[in-house]
Amino acid sequence: MGYTEDLQKTAARHLWMANRDWTEMAETGGPTVAVEGKGLRVTDSDGNSWIDVNGGYISVGVGHGRVEIAEAAFEQAKKLSFMPAGTTTEATVRVAEKIASLAPGSLNRVFPVSGGSEATETALKIVRAYHGRRGQPGRYKVISREGSYHGATGGVYWLGTSAAGYREGFEPTQRGLLYAPQPNSYRCSLGGETPSECAVLCAEAVERLIVENGPETVAAVFAEPVAARACVVPGDEYWPMLREICDRYGVLLVADEIVTGFGQTGRMFAVEHWGAAPDVMAVAKGVVSTYLPFGAAIATDEVADVFAGKDNYLRHVFTAAGHPVCSAAALKNIEIIEDENLVRNAAEVGAYLKAQLETLKADHPIVGDVRGIGLMCAVELVSDRRTKEPFAPEMEVDSKVREKLRSRGLLLGASEGVIAIGPPLVITRADVDEIVHAIDLALWEIEGEMGIAGSV
Numbered sequence: 403m404g405y406t407e408d409l410q411k412t413a414a415r416h417l418w419m420a421n422r423d424w425t426e427m428a429e430t431g432g433p434t435v436a437v438e439g440k441g442l443r444v445t446d447s448d449g450n451s452w453i454d455v456n457g458g459y460i461s462v463g464v465g466h467g468r469v470e471i472a473e474a475a476f477e478q479a480k481k482l483s484f485m486p487a488g489t490t491t492e493a494t495v496r497v498a499e500k501i502a503s504l505a506p507g508s509l510n511r512v513f514p515v516s517g518g519s520e521a522t523e524t525a526l527k528i529v530r531a532y533h534g535r536r537g538q539p540g541r542y543k544v545i546s547r548e549g550s551y552h553g554a555t556g557g558v559y560w561l562g563t564s565a566a567g568y569r570e571g572f573e574p575t576q577r578g579l580l581y582a583p584q585p586n587s588y589r590c591s592l593g594g595e596t597p598s599e600c601a602v603l604c605a606e607a608v609e610r611l612i613v614e615n616g617p618e619t620v621a622a623v624f625a626e627p628v629a630a631r632a633c634v635v636p637g638d639e640y641w642p643m644l645r646e647i648c649d650r651y652g653v654l655l656v657a658d659e660i661v662t663g664f665g666q667t668g669r670m671f672a673v674e675h676w677g678a679a680p681d682v683m684a685v686a687k688g689v690v691s692t693y694l695p696f697g698a699a700i701a702t703d704e705v706a707d708v709f710a711g712k713d714n715y716l717r718h719v720f721t722a723a724g725h726p727v728c729s730a731a732a733l734k735n736i737e738i739i740e741d742e743n744l745v746r747n748a749a750e751v752g753a754y755l756k757a758q759l760e761t762l763k764a765d766h767p768i769v770g771d772v773r774g775i776g777l778m779c780a781v782e783l784v785s786d787r788r789t790k791e792p793f794a795p796e797m798e799v800d801s802k803v804r805e806k807l808r809s810r811g812l813l814l815g816a817s818e819g820v821i822a823i824g825p826p827l828v829i830t831r832a833d834v835d836e837i838v839h840a841i842d843l844a845l846w847e848i849e850g851e852m853g854i855a856g857s858v
């Protein structure tokens with residue numbers, strides 16, 4: 403048995419891969435075993451080359467194969483790979499300092515963790531405990547938005563409403579969770595016809611939820627500045643209004659910048675596009691380009707001060723929180739983002755990516771919408787552009803897109819008709835041309851197979 407076949411058979415027998423079915427994997431000869439990577443390109447165990455369009459899960463910001471990060475982690479691990487209880491390390495202190503120096507407003511207090519879910523979970527505990535410490539324990543309800551995702555763990559799993567069927571079998575849900583509409587102006591559920599109208603209506607809906615449920619019961623609003631799954635970029639009014647509304651009712655605003663943070667939208671943090679600093683921010687992915695597990699919940703001084711003082715500390719710990727090796731890797735990763743001006747590259751090449759994707763509309767009747775900001779873009783496929791009717795699930799458009807793109811060497815898929823594209827910050831215009839060309843060809847083939855006339 404060859405190297406790849408052996409690994410695939412063993413994976414099919416023993417590996418529980420995230421969101422994959424091992425029986426299908428065994429039948430179709432999967433999984434692909436990735437071996438090495440450089441920038442956006444990865445090579446598999448059979449020597450095939452792929453473009454990892456979304457850099458992992460929109461997470462490998464600086465691209466694959468950055469030896470400097472490996473070396474920083476190695477150097478730290480050689481010296482000390484974990485610290486004694488109740489102590490910290492220079493790498494942990496320095497990464498907290500660095501993150502605080504970049505985060506907007508007075509977001510100065512950094513609780514390091516090992517990934518996105520731990521970051522939002524930490525934020526959830528902070529916001530509830532904050533109100534309790536201030537004599538308002540009745541504020542426990544949390545508002546999040548339909549179509550958002552904030553993590554896989556027991557608390558935050560119930561925030562937002564992600565892909566269909568994703569939660570089945572995991573009930574019961576939690577008490578006190580309220581859901582607001584997503585400010586998606588392509589499909590505004592409140593009837594807004596422009597990004598501005600939709601933004602205002604959706605922000606007002608958050609206010610209504612607070613008022614109708616009793617402001618004295620609401621702890622926080624959780625929101626991704628740009629909702630990642632369908633790449634929802636809100637109209638400009640949305641974040642400033644959220645900020646104002648939260649302030650008006652004493653509700654904390656939590657920005658989930660796990661996907662958007664550290665440059666993905668063409669700013670270091672996406673909230674900077676709208677000048678609305680949150681009270682708590684969650685980061686992961688881009689902060690360490692997922693070279694190692696690292697993330698953080700960052701609180702403003704005003705929020706953190708509530709936890710200052712003897713016996714007043716937040717009772718919350720993960721064994722690996724503040725891990726020195728991960729901290730050293732994150733520090734080096736941030737240094738690369740700054741030294742190589744990758745945030746500016748994300749803004750510039752992101753604008754080019756969006757413009758190139760826009761051109762698909764002219765030729766492909768199934769392209770309903772193209773949207774994006776920086777290096778977060780999406781192409782939404784529809785069965786009828788006029789009515790915006792999505793494709794029926796039995797048409798299996800998502801898996802068709804995935805197959806067609808794979809046959810052209812692209813690791814990229816679609817979810818519920820949306821091809822979300824969030825490439826590493828190091829992407830070049832030439833990479834964009836290659837990716838958009840492959841998407842173009844894939845759409846021609848899909849339209850051909852469906853008998854849809856291929857021009858608009």
Ligand SMILES: Cc1ncc(COP(=O)(O)O)c(C=O)c1O
Pocket residue numbers: 459517518519520522551552553554626630658660661686687
């Ligand atoms: C917006 C957002 N928040 C939180 C998470 C959870 O992060 P993790 O998978 O690192 O736990 C994700 C993961 O994709 C995410 O996209």
